[in-house]
Amino acid sequence: MKQRALTIEAMVLIGYLSAFWLMPVVNYNGQTSSQSKYLIGTTDWGPHIPGWHGPDPETHNQALFVSWFALAEVMLWVLPTIWILRVAVRRWPYLSGPRLVLVALAASMVAEVVLEPVMVFLGGYIYVSAVPWLTLFAGHWYQIPLYAMIIAAIVYGFIPGLMCHYHQHHPHDAPILRGIQALPPVTRPWVATLSVVGMAQVSFLGLAISYAAISELAGVPATDLPPHLQ
Numbered sequence: 001m002k003q004r005a006l007t008i009e010a011m012v013l014i015g016y017l018s019a020f021w022l023m024p025v026v027n028y029n030g031q032t033s034s035q036s037k038y039l040i041g042t043t044d045w046g047p048h049i050p051g052w053h054g055p056d057p058e059t060h061n062q063a064l065f066v067s068w069f070a071l072a073e074v075m076l077w078v079l080p081t082i083w084i085l086r087v088a089v090r091r092w093p094y095l096s097g098p099r100l101v102l103v104a105l106a107a108s109m110v111a112e113v114v115l116e117p118v119m120v121f122l123g124g125y126i127y128v129s130a131v132p133w134l135t136l137f138a139g140h141w142y143q144i145p146l147y148a149m150i151i152a153a154i155v156y157g158f159i160p161g162l163m164c165h166y167h168q169h170h171p172h173d174a175p176i177l178r179g180i181q182a183l184p185p186v187t188r189p190w191v192a193t194l195s196v197v198g199m200a201q202v203s204f205l206g207l208a209i210s211y212a213a214i215s216e217l218a219g220v221p222a223t224d225l226p227p228h229l230q
Helices: 008-027 064-068 070-091 097-121 146-169 188-218
Strands: 033-035 041-043 061-063 125-127
Touching (some): 008 188, 097 125
């Protein structure tokens, strides 16, 4: 009987969705990002992190669909990346190695360039602090840091997209799941899921730390924040 198991895409979704608790790390040393106060949400749980120097939790909203469930949106980066990789491999069957990596990076950047401005301009979240000379529309509430776009493309599209693609073509040799066949069959789905969840958690933690650290080095706050985003 064939054992039931989650697809690699479902594992990725669970992994990023469960990383919501790392959201406050972005504002660990100060207010790097902000979310609309008009959206349904909760107060920020960042102050429970040791050494917290972020904004006042009573005035800093964690919107339900921008923090708690927002990371499900990672599939908007992952699925186009997988599709472009599939098309590229079909067109060039011997595409592999560095060239495949470059295709994955380019695909995830295209998704990021389309999606990030839409999400910022809708006002669900904004970058309060950013490095001016590395930022589009610097100084305005709708500013978009270029470094944030690169990091987001890597974390949301490139890493999980390339992992899913490789797993689909080499299911028993994908790096994140290598050696899993040596385990008892009953434990393999659980170990596989936990491995991908761990990858997602580490990837998003890297994104959050990068955002906070870069803005801390030379970040300048926007000066025209609307009241609901302050």
